[in-house]
Amino acid sequence: MFRLALAAGGFDLGPFIGVGILVVVLVVILGTVAANIKVVQQSQAMVVTRLGAFRTVWGTGLHVKIPFIEAVAKTVSLKEQVVDFAPQPVITKDNVTMQIDTVIYFQITDPKLYTYGVEHPMSAIENLTATTLRNIIGDLELDQSLTSRDHINTQMRSILDEATDPWGIKVNRVELKNIIPPRDIQDSMEKQMRAERERREAILQAEGKKQSQILVAEGEKQSAILRADAEKQAAVLRAEGAKQARILEAEAEAEAILKVQQATADAIKLINEADPGDGVIKIKALEAMQKVADGRATKIIIPSELQGLAGLAAGAKTVFDTAEPDQPAEPPKK
Numbered sequence: 001m002f003r004l005a006l007a008a009g010g011f012d013l014g015p016f017i018g019v020g021i022l023v024v025v026l027v028v029i030l031g032t033v034a035a036n037i038k039v040v041q042q043s044q045a046m047v048v049t050r051l052g053a054f055r056t057v058w059g060t061g062l063h064v065k066i067p068f069i070e071a072v073a074k075t076v077s078l079k080e081q082v083v084d085f086a087p088q089p090v091i092t093k094d095n096v097t098m099q100i101d102t103v104i105y106f107q108i109t110d111p112k113l114y115t116y117g118v119e120h121p122m123s124a125i126e127n128l129t130a131t132t133l134r135n136i137i138g139d140l141e142l143d144q145s146l147t148s149r150d151h152i153n154t155q156m157r158s159i160l161d162e163a164t165d166p167w168g169i170k171v172n173r174v175e176l177k178n179i180i181p182p183r184d185i186q187d188s189m190e191k192q193m194r195a196e197r198e199r200r201e202a203i204l205q206a207e208g209k210k211q212s213q214i215l216v217a218e219g220e221k222q223s224a225i226l227r228a229d230a231e232k233q234a235a236v237l238r239a240e241g242a243k244q245a246r247i248l249e250a251e252a253e254a255e256a257i258l259k260v261q262q263a264t265a266d267a268i269k270l271i272n273e274a275d276p277g278d279g280v281i282k283i284k285a286l287e288a289m290q291k292v293a294d295g296r297a298t299k300i301i302i303p304s305e306l307q308g309l310a311g312l313a314a315g316a317k318t319v320f321d322t323a324e325p326d327q328p329a330e331p332p333k334k
Helices: 002-008 014-035 111-116 119-135 142-147 149-168 183-274 278-293 304-327
Strands: 036-039 046-051 053-060 061-064 072-076 080-084 088-090 096-109 170-182
Touching: 014 036, 036 046, 046 111, 053 111, 072 111, 080 119, 088 119, 096 119, 096 149, 111 149, 119 149, 119 170, 149 170
Parallel strands: none
Antiparallel strands: 036 061, 046 053, 046 072, 080 096, 088 096, 096 170
16 A cells, blocks of 8 residues: 555655665675684684584684584683682691682693683682692691792692693693781791891801901911011021121131231241341340240240350349449439
8 A cells, every 4th residue: 555655656666675675685695794704813713613513723814604504612812821819728737727829820722622621611720729739738837838839839730731731721830929827827937037037146146256256366376476486586686696796706816816827927937038147036035035034924944045145134134233223313304
């Protein structure tokens, strides 16, 4: 009736309706094609199924899926991912309960296994991390747990990597972020640390005093050695000086004796060269005998050749001594 009314009014809508239907069909086709063109970004992968069954994994690039038959089951990131799990309560070997939170660095290596291997992979990794951590800490005491982080990290990484391998996940690193003991244990540890610091301080002070006393003793020892060495050197120098003085005195005396002997030899030589007569020699002998007689000797031995001259000289001396008192004294000269 509406079409007839429009036709009666002079308008024919048949061509417009056909064009509209064609436009709608083209839009649906283009939308369907666009929806089935997929571009996979770098470091990503798409798991594709066909009629609900796994078909393939698309890598980086442009891909087209069959509409209504193929579907993208999951888009997986191939980058290394970091998950920080909440603190987990664990009990040590010596029955101390503490809270430990862990950080896991992992990477998806097989998108197919990651998609179909386990339901809720992150929840599975978290629970696996908690149970593994409890098992490892349960074999360690509190002090070992606090000082063996590297050992715990290595063990957890090895166990988690092996357990997550069927899920297409590779665990690269596991780190213990925080280890939080109970408050009373923290207070005890602080007291122990304070006592240890005080003990080290006392040891350092005692060591300092010891070193100071050692240095003082070493200084006194070196000072005494130096004083003794100085006294020794002074004694050696004094002895050396006395030795040199005696040597010089002996050399001077020897030189004086040598000069006297030389002078005597020269005098004898001159006398021999002068060829003195017997009278001169006898007079010199008498002078020498006179000097000898002036001494304190009680006996004088006179050579035989001088005995005659000695008697003559004694007689002359007696005459002179006798005649001198009779002579008048000479008046004093004005």
